[in-house]
Amino acid sequence: MSVPESLLKVAAIFFDIIFVLLVAYVVFIFGIRIFWSFKSKRLKGKELPETKEFLRLKKGKGVIYIYAPNCKPCKLVDPVIKKLSKEIKGVPFVRINAAEDVELVRKLGVLATPTVIITERGRIREILIGPVTEGTIREKLK
Template sequence: MAIVNVSDSSFKAEVESEGTVLVDFWAPWCGPCKMIAPVLEELDKEVDALKIAKVNVDDNPESAARFGVMSIPTLIVFKDGQPVDKVVGFQSKDALKNVVTRHQ
């Protein structure tokens, strides 16, 4: 599945739906956000039935505020439209894989 960019207006349709979605709240100026991008690309190829969405917090402050994002990167796992897990800061591929597979 391809990684999708999500805005405040498309968040509900893209994320709050059936299945497991990993949402990366990030910003272009954030060093750790740049480091996690290739990890997410690898995860996208390796984990079936996982959708990955990216929300630029500078352009989409409503979504970030709604889910209490205070630091970036923040990654939130949604299961069938509900947030079920949250990690803050750079994570290894194995750590992220463990987080998302717990909710599949």
């Protein structure tokens, strides 16, 4: 029993379309990641906006944690931030809900959640986009 040639052509076109869509998706995801890393490099050294939330970050090191309540990766990072804020004394932690403080998030130039911003003397020193581990944050705070 042989398969009709027209059915083989349709199947080949179908698999070609699936392959093109898969490649486009991968290129899109990597493109977004490259854009985020480029944007975050441009933000390094930038001074924090003059707001009451950031007053305690003007001296020494600090951490800004930007999250969204419905973000799954944020739910993984949230316990890490809470634990570190209790353990590391002398380093202020500021939590910003991106859904409620949209204007402040725009001022910071944040594109995705979760984002952890390490500050030093009121300036952005490091930006960590996406889920990060406790060890990574500790290392960046040294």
